Amino acid sequence: MMSVITVDGLRKHYGDVKAVDGISFEIHEGEIFGLLGPNGAGKTTTINVLCTYTEPTAGEIVVAGHSVTAEPEAVKRAIGVVPQDIALYPDLNAVENLRFFGRMYDIPRARLEQRIADLLQLVGLTEHARKRVEHYSGGMKRRLNLAVGLLSEPRFLMLDEPTVGVDPQSRHAIFENIQALNRQGLTILYTTHYMEEAELLCHRVAIMDEGRIIALDTPQNLISTLGTGLIHVGVKDELDDEMLARLQALPQVKNVVHRDNTLAFETVDAQRALLEIIGLFNETDTAMTSLEILEPNLESVFIQLTGKQLRD
Amino acid sequence: MKKLLYIALNELHLLLKDRMAVIWMVVLPLGVTTIMGLVFGGFGRESEAVVIDLPVVDQDGGEMAAVVLDILSQTESLHVETEYDEETARQLVSDGKRAGVVIIPQGFSDAITSGRPTALELIVAPGGQTAPLLEGMVRGVASTFSSVQTTVEVVISEVQRATGSYDLDYEGIARRVVAIALERLEDPPVRARITTVGSAEEEFNIFDQMVPGYAVMFAMFTVLSAAGGILEEKERGTFKRLLIAPIPRWSLLGGKLMAQFLTGVGQIALMFLFGALVFHVNLGSSPLGLLLVTLATCWATTSLGILLVAVIRSRKQIHPITTLIILGSSAIGGSWYPLFMMPKAVQQVARVTLVAWAMEGYNRLMILGGSLADVWVDIGVLALYGAICFGVGLRLFRFKET
Numbered sequence A: 001m002m003s004v005i006t007v008d009g010l011r012k013h014y015g016d017v018k019a020v021d022g023i024s025f026e027i028h029e030g031e032i033f034g035l036l037g038p039n040g041a042g043k044t045t046t047i048n049v050l051c052t053y054t055e056p057t058a059g060e061i062v063v064a065g066h067s068v069t070a071e072p073e074a075v076k077r078a079i080g081v082v083p084q085d086i087a088l089y090p091d092l093n094a095v096e097n098l099r100f101f102g103r104m105y106d107i108p109r110a111r112l113e114q115r116i117a118d119l120l121q122l123v124g125l126t127e128h129a130r131k132r133v134e135h136y137s138g139g140m141k142r143r144l145n146l147a148v149g150l151l152s153e154p155r156f157l158m159l160d161e162p163t164v165g166v167d168p169q170s171r172h173a174i175f176e177n178i179q180a181l182n183r184q185g186l187t188i189l190y191t192t193h194y195m196e197e198a199e200l201l202c203h204r205v206a207i208m209d210e211g212r213i214i215a216l217d218t219p220q221n222l223i224s225t226l227g228t229g230l231i232h233v234g235v236k237d238e239l240d241d242e243m244l245a246r247l248q249a250l251p252q253v254k255n256v257v258h259r260d261n262t263l264a265f266e267t268v269d270a271q272r273a274l275l276e277i278i279g280l281f282n283e284t285d286t287a288m289t290s291l292e293i294l295e296p297n298l299e300s301v302f303i304q305l306t307g308k309q310l311r312d
Numbered sequence B: 001m002k003k004l005l006y007i008a009l010n011e012l013h014l015l016l017k018d019r020m021a022v023i024w025m026v027v028l029p030l031g032v033t034t035i036m037g038l039v040f041g042g043f044g045r046e047s048e049a050v051v052i053d054l055p056v057v058d059q060d061g062g063e064m065a066a067v068v069l070d071i072l073s074q075t076e077s078l079h080v081e082t083e084y085d086e087e088t089a090r091q092l093v094s095d096g097k098r099a100g101v102v103i104i105p106q107g108f109s110d111a112i113t114s115g116r117p118t119a120l121e122l123i124v125a126p127g128g129q130t131a132p133l134l135e136g137m138v139r140g141v142a143s144t145f146s147s148v149q150t151t152v153e154v155v156i157s158e159v160q161r162a163t164g165s166y167d168l169d170y171e172g173i174a175r176r177v178v179a180i181a182l183e184r185l186e187d188p189p190v191r192a193r194i195t196t197v198g199s200a201e202e203e204f205n206i207f208d209q210m211v212p213g214y215a216v217m218f219a220m221f222t223v224l225s226a227a228g229g230i231l232e233e234k235e236r237g238t239f240k241r242l243l244i245a246p247i248p249r250w251s252l253l254g255g256k257l258m259a260q261f262l263t264g265v266g267q268i269a270l271m272f273l274f275g276a277l278v279f280h281v282n283l284g285s286s287p288l289g290l291l292l293v294t295l296a297t298c299w300a301t302t303s304l305g306i307l308l309v310a311v312i313r314s315r316k317q318i319h320p321i322t323t324l325i326i327l328g329s330s331a332i333g334g335s336w337y338p339l340f341m342m343p344k345a346v347q348q349v350a351r352v353t354l355v356a357w358a359m360e361g362y363n364r365l366m367i368l369g370g371s372l373a374d375v376w377v378d379i380g381v382l383a384l385y386g387a388i389c390f391g392v393g394l395r396l397f398r399f400k401e402t
Helices: A043-050 A072-078 A094-103 A109-122 A138-150 A168-183 A195-201 A219-224 A241-248 A270-283 A298-306 B002-017 B019-041 B063-073 B086-094 B108-114 B131-163 B170-186 B206-236 B238-243 B249-279 B287-312 B315-333 B344-350 B354-366 B376-396
Strands: A003-014 A017-028 A032-036 A058-063 A079-082 A156-160 A187-192 A204-209 A212-217 A230-235 A253-259 A262-267 A288-294 B052-058 B078-081 B100-104 B121-124
Touching (some): A003 A187, A017 A032, A017 A043, A032 A043, A032 A195, A043 A058, A043 A187, A079 A138, A094 B002, A138 A168, A168 A187, A168 A195, A187 A195, A195 A298, A212 A219, A212 A298, A219 A298, A241 A253, A241 A270, A262 A298, B002 B206, B019 B206, B052 B063, B052 B086, B052 B131, B063 B078, B063 B100, B063 B170, B086 B121, B100 B131, B108 B170, B121 B131, B249 B287, B287 B354, B287 B376, B315 B344, B315 B354, B354 B376
Parallel strands (some): A032 A187, A156 A187
Antiparallel strands (some): A003 A017, A204 A212, A230 A288, A253 A262, B100 B121
């Protein structure tokens, strides 16, 4: 499959802070690729490098066949970006905003006017086209933000947390837009810290934490590592190696991770594994302080990998 | 180049959509200039002279005291009040209701006519702007009587030398000399001829100073505020959106600066037009000089803006800093008072501000009747000032994260 983006060993350091610490991935033509991670994981920094806004500290990054450091102008013409901020002029209306940004891409006048009409139709703002953006709801602004990113008819679209602070209706509309655009062949990079969005939209997901990619696969494959669920057991005292070995050997347990005072069990079948785990704790007279069964999803994958909540 | 123009047009479009900005740019400068001009200088050329109410307490009641009252009463800028006693008059000064009071002491007339020393007393409020004026007037009256005494002594000495007689009527001679002196006051044999440099036939119009002064100050507010708008765009994200579009950097920044520059020029032009039509401001005899000083001023201001934006980088910080710079440089640079009226030290310090060079140029053209040749230095310094600020600002300006 042809790669639209190749990132090899990307690092971005701000002094001692490693915002992105040596990540590599490829995005294939026609796919929706998700960057999933909590705030501060390095997602926006990665997008900023890909769109030429930020200079990388190290790494080879090729977008649509052009190096972001050697051929930034060619990269700019090939991409569309929907930034996390509502990057619009609040005193202008939708048409004026689109017309101004469209002119920055040298789109011929007649073509631009047609494009503006089509995009307003796409994001459902035709009826509000002449209203000042400052009077828009948060969701309407997000949809217009998306439209501006699509003005130049890019080959590759980057969306940085495009649903932050929007109402469910606008979120649904944005999802539909993204899926429709993808069906038309647009390759998309989508960053979010909402795991359900990544599961719903993305063909593949890279999970980021503290500037690194800690897992990269399809959502289904990542979730399947958890079996039918993840069990967290809180313990009062440190368990000895023999106890840990016996827990690991339980038939319904695939893997046990012992972190601080919590045991995280990846299971074959969560319900049966639970019975086995409780049985062993009773048999050895080991005290439990808490017990939790987590649904198998990307959030659980993140917790299993990092021991942290995705929305920390 | 096309994108630069689109960006400049967009900036002007945004400016016109902001009603508060338009009020700030147009209504406020015209309003403030009008009010300040009327307060300090009256209305245009038909301004009435300022008249100072001056209580005079006559404790002497004699012939020479009457002469003092007569002289002061004939002074156009004074309205003499004789109805107060000393205590009341002093209280009026203490209360700030009068700028000063003159006391003619008992025995004043006798002292004058007998050649003894005496004094006219002037009591003024501390820090009053009219105190030096009153001081000058009272000294003038005192000087007249000193001359009378000197003249009488000379006359008597000469007569004694010529006739050998020592039985002369000092008092009579003194009265005669005073009478002659009073006559001469109306038609003095020695006059002071005062000529105004430049437009000798025209009176000084306070608005010739006020209009350019406030035009420069408010243009600085507008331009530097627009420069701060770049920081606002950075925070809002639209600047980033433009940076990741295929736009040359020079077009991006150039478009924004062009809009700021044109706004400044337009604002100054509007102020001058208003001043000329409403307050008959004298625009001088060199339209080209006026245009070049204005262009150079706006260029320097626009460049100062990009330097400040490059150095400060935060919208919260830039507004108080620019306000401080504008008010400080306006105060010492001659926006509020002509530069040549400032103390020497202030004039020297003011040279670091662009306002001083702009106002020197405008004053030379509009008050002193200068030509283009008289303002070349001012234009050159402003152009250089702009070039330095622009160069340093551009070097320090952060287009993207590094």
